[in-house]
Amino acid sequence: xxxxxxxxxxxxxxxxxxxxxxxxxxxxxxxxxxxxxxxxxxxxxxxxxxxxxxxxxxxxxxxxxxxxxxxxxxxxxxxxxxxxxxxxxxxxxxxxxxxxxxxxxxxxxxxxxxxxxxxxxxxxxxxxxxxxxxxxxxxxxxxxxxxxxxxxxxxxxxxxxxxxxxxxxxxxxx
Numbered sequence: 729x730x731x732x733x734x735x736x737x738x739x740x741x742x743x744x745x746x747x748x749x750x751x752x753x754x755x756x757x758x759x760x761x762x763x764x765x766x767x768x769x770x771x772x773x774x775x776x777x778x779x780x781x782x783x784x785x786x787x788x789x790x791x792x793x794x795x796x797x798x799x800x801x802x803x804x805x806x807x808x809x810x811x812x813x814x815x816x817x818x819x820x821x822x823x824x825x826x827x828x829x830x831x832x833x834x835x836x837x838x839x840x841x842x843x844x845x846x847x848x849x850x851x852x853x854x855x856x857x858x859x860x861x862x863x864x865x866x867x868x869x870x871x872x873x874x875x876x877x878x879x880x881x882x883x884x885x886x887x888x889x890x891x892x893x894x895x896x897x898x899x900x901x902x
Contacts, residue, residue: 761789801875802833
């Protein structure tokens with residue numbers, strides 16, 4: 729009898745721990761980003777050193793303090809892909825990161841398919857938005873836009889433990 733009770737208690741503890749881990753990964757650490765009209769969506773101009781805001785509407789975003797690459801955003805814009813490509817720095821071979829399923833406006837698989845089909849283009853939104861993290865902005869032909877963060881070369885080196893090197897800026901102290 730004691731063995732059965734012990735097994736039941738262990739199974740219940742394991743199920744509770746699994747449910748808690750799932751909740752924290754998918755819901756717990758995320759929060760909605762408050763919109764800052766005219767400042768939320770910016771792109772790096774060709775040959776420029778600071779991002780410039782673009783015209784957008786319908787901005788929604790989520791973020792989490794637990795990781796600098798959990799930021800995801802969606803918006804719409806009236807700007808054409810040709811106008812954006814003529815003025816802003818493109819990103820080669822972008823890979824959209826996934827978002828929680830409850831953040832319905834952002835579908836990484838659909839964004840990736842649009843990028844591969846050529847119906848969307850990716851631009852650099854900001855370099856080192858956090859240490860070693862760049863902001864990527866993608867816009868489709870229909871004017872839907874998506875934003876996510878990715879590790880740049882310095883970030884990959886810093887987080888995998890290899891020597892960062894002189895080409896990277898100094899890492900900020902905590």
